[in-house]
Amino acid sequence: MPRRQLTDDVTWVYGAHDTGDGRAVHTSMHLVEGEEGYLLINSGDHDVREAFLDQIRAVVGDRGVGTIFAQESHIPNSANVSAFREEYDADVIFPGGASPIHGLPEVIQWPQYGTESLYGRTFDLTRGSLLDLPHTTWIFDRSSGVLFPLEGFCYYHDPAETGALSSELADGIRYEDVHDFYEDMLLWLKYADPRKVIEDLRGIVDDFDPEIIAPAHGNPIVREDVPTYVDHIERAVTEIADSYEFKASTA
């Protein structure tokens, strides 16, 4: 499992799983270096635990990870919170608050909306429009201009391009990779009103104007490729939502 610097102080640690159709899906986490410590955003799925720990150890050295941000409580993204907490005695931030039912008895609660400071950096928080579990929170790091949208801005990729930025993809961001990811992973989109989803998503992009968008399950998207991605997701959400066929006799 390799890593790559997205900016001077944001490291992308990534792996990928084959989807069985010639494509792959990322599992990612991101490390943000602040003045007084490292913030780890998400922790990956359980399958990559040791590899991710090795990568993080190589970056942080003796400084350790001070805080882990769990953007949601779901196996693909937060399966290793306990492992990192044990390794570094790190604080855990979880927008859902302390919750024994999620296996998180002690946490720092940040809101799903608002602005927080940590390690000399300012983070904007927002509840994303492409979400699955409750408490899902997207984070924008003002210092680096990187948006961390978890399940937002995701897409499948060619396994040969796992470590690439969007600008380095041979065919650019392919529409079918965006469509198929969301058809598989956000089942509720068929119940969606696509205008609401897209309006919310475009609003977030306009508000933050990110330099880089760093999803949990996709190649990082550089600023010049964001309009292409947004066009793709608008078309994909509309197609998935329009595929719903009314079936009940009262319809």
Next chain:
Amino acid sequence: MSSDVCIPQDPQEIATGSGEGVFWIEECIEAGAMADYLTKHPDGQGYAEGWYETGHGLHLSINAYLLVGTDKTLLFDTLSPASRDHIVEAVEGVLGDRELDYVVVSHDEAPHAGNTFALMERYPDVTFIGAESGSPVDELHHFEDAERVSYGTEIDLGGYTVEFVEPVFSDSPATLWLLEHDTGLMCTVDSFGFPHYPEDCGKFEDEMATEMNANQMIQYNGRSIQWLEFADPEKVRDQLQYHLETYDPEILAPAHGQPLRGDLERYAEYGYESAKHLSENGALLPLFLTVKKLEESQKGDGDPEAAAGD
């Protein structure tokens, strides 16, 4: 692992039919923040209408259902990590010397799947079942040891036949509902959830002190199914209605509410009403504000806590 906020309930038989019993295993959690919201916040007081008495305690249930057929046994969901001992002891108490043959995880979230591996350790020959939907990559759902099933798959337990059904209000993409054909039990996972009074633990909805209403269901759906804000409520209504027409269930058995029976159309209508309300007003967030309220606060002084009026 145990927790003083989780209150285990004794398993109780909620249907019999041609098998040896369908048992409801409940874990209740204190919903104090929700009670505070309904008691103290102006918006919350509006939602209390018709079902909630100011200052009263509230619980939210986390449910598993154990089906004991004449040949095979099946557990649907495993409770949360906070109730590990409870679920193992409850299953042992019902099954006695019999084996647990199937453990079905409705989806890969801790309050539902939190004790899967503890149960697999206790019953090493058990078959672990998860949904085929979601990512094709088993590792992303921790389904490497699971048999992944599609909607429509049936399992004969002897006396009982279960069928896996497409969900309506789902969060994780790898989600299954379950229908048992003999008793008409339909396990609806994150659909039809609602909080209840502590004295109503272990009761069917129709046995509760106060009849449940749409405001009560909004308290759950608004926080746990946040995508309803982006939904077309007419699609949600259609899918709920289609399920009732197609599967004709007798009992709706949610993961986060008391079991429902009788006039099931009424409950489906509450599901629709809550979807409609949330699509118009936005989801409820952990700080117990609506999205709209928070957006307004950000345009003002940007202090969501102040906007909460706490």
